Amino acid sequence: MRLLEYQGKELFAAAGIPVPTGKVAQSVDEAVAIMRANPKPSVVKAQVLIGGRGKAGGIKFANDERDIVGPATVILGMNIKGEIAKRVWIEQRVDIVKELYLSITVDRQSKRPIIIASAMGGMDIEEVAASHAGAIAKYRIDPAMGYWPFVGRRVAREAGIPKEVTSQFVDILGKLYRLFFDIGAMLVEINPLAITKDGKLIASDAKVDIDDNGLFRHPELEAWKTDLPADALEERARKTGLAYVHLDGDVGIIGNGAGLVMGTLDAVKAAGGEPANFLDVGGGAKADIVREAVNIVTADPKVKSLFINIFGGITRGDEVAKGLVEALGGGSWSKDKLVIRLTGTNEKEGREVLQANGIKSVETMNEGARQAVALAR
């Protein structure tokens, strides 16, 4: 679960990490009220997850309740690369003399949390890595040891963090590490971590991504979910427990097992088509689950054909076929725009069941992909 900046800053503040004073607004009136209560030079920032909002015009400035009206009106409802800004975060401006970078993420290779820091903040860390690899310090921390101040001192020295702010840096990193563990984060990132004119460190931005598998331990974060941008079909699938990803194409895809579905998407793409989605119905392919899967995939108006690719393992092919026939029986989707590829145990018997019910079935994944792409034309 990726959080919006204002949500991340709320977590930072609760963890004792310094952030600028700010408030979130959902309407121009709310924005005006915030500035009336606190008429100080402020930054008005679009609350979106997508990167590059500054360049897209999603960050503006205001000094009082009158000149907040323009920026708030423009930003609220602004479409930034397909994402609508439903909120603005209004925070007091700080005088920045230098920008640093600090993050903790999960390093899959070492199976440890990794601290990444740089004195070159304010830009994408991938860009810094590409152009100034030596400017980045990394430390893979043993979770059994946990964070100790020496880690912060070492990282600060290797990243070239100015000496005057090292003790603040060590303190903030310790708090960030605790937050990383407390909320089960995949990423906590402060970019930029600003040095102000009066020599204080402050988190100017907040990027937080929480592991979905750990969310059951944080019911308090549930309320934030409704504030996040979401795809209506993905949301519907999530509620029914189906792994569905909405894509841009017109060939609907259903399969069992993430790897097989990914392979099916690749086959459709290789056949010159564009997948409309990823949908994994899981093992067994039971009739009611397949029916809901078909309903979700075909609720996307772009979908012109449907390709179902099932491997019958423990659940035999003929049983899977009966489930498919039952699921498709209500006429929820035209059999003319459907291709099924059934393979594995008892595949012949399975195909016979499909054919007897007037459903096209093919033997190979590539042939199925080719036909599904042709049907979408």
Next chain:
Amino acid sequence: MSIYLGKNSKVIVQGITGREGLYHANRMRTYGTNVVGGVTPGKGGQKADEFAVFDTVHGARASTGANTSVIFVPPPFAADAILESADAGIELIICITEGIPVHDMLKVMSVVPKSTRVIGPNCPGIITPGEALAGIMPGHVFSQGRVGLISRSGTLTYEIVDQLTRAGIGQSTCVGIGGDPIIGTVFVDCLHAFERDEKTDAVVLVGEIGGTDEEDAAALIRDKHVTKPVVAFIGGRSAPEGKRMGHAGAIVSGGGGTAKAKIAAFQAVNVPVADSPADIPELVSRSGRQPARV
């Protein structure tokens, strides 16, 4: 046995009184696996079908001499189950559970001793055809032979194995290493094991987007630690950045973990990469006719 699992493995099932646990315990036993019992806290002394149930892994191991555990407990309790097995001295721990918090696995992997092998989580398990099955794989699609297989995916493995079997290419051991970001056993571990294994002539590696395990495997081959032929397939070539494709670990982020980079890494070390799973049997037969990389 070829690698990790064989007919001498003594298997217990953690979560054996659950629906999935008991169903698969029976299927494993039917396949020929020596399933010596199971564990469900609070139900020790009972029977689940024909299986003796113990309260703790320690107790189960003391009574049965088990050296392998297959875990079917729900995500909030799975890390505890892995650690309990490691603490009791179980050598091979296979965690089937999907949905374990990543931070739980970070903690688990930081304390599990090097002598303990954890496979998964979020994996279909491991099979040495004709000897033993520890997991949820459909045993009958596998056949005995001399090709090892390592995969981050379940059904895609069955699909590929089914095609290998039909082409007359049997398997030595097939390991489903799991689709999560933090897993106990990675490609590199399995490649080392297959390289040492006398019963394996070639290896099929089934990777997907996310992380750098495939690149690490390619580096191992480049550095000549693997001389047996390897054939690869990478799923997720059409996946857009930032979208999690079913598996928690299958995500391209910050431009890293792309299928393109993984395919390029394998091609650079002369590992053929199949365009489609259907091409794998042909690539495997061809690899056997090529001189081994020395």
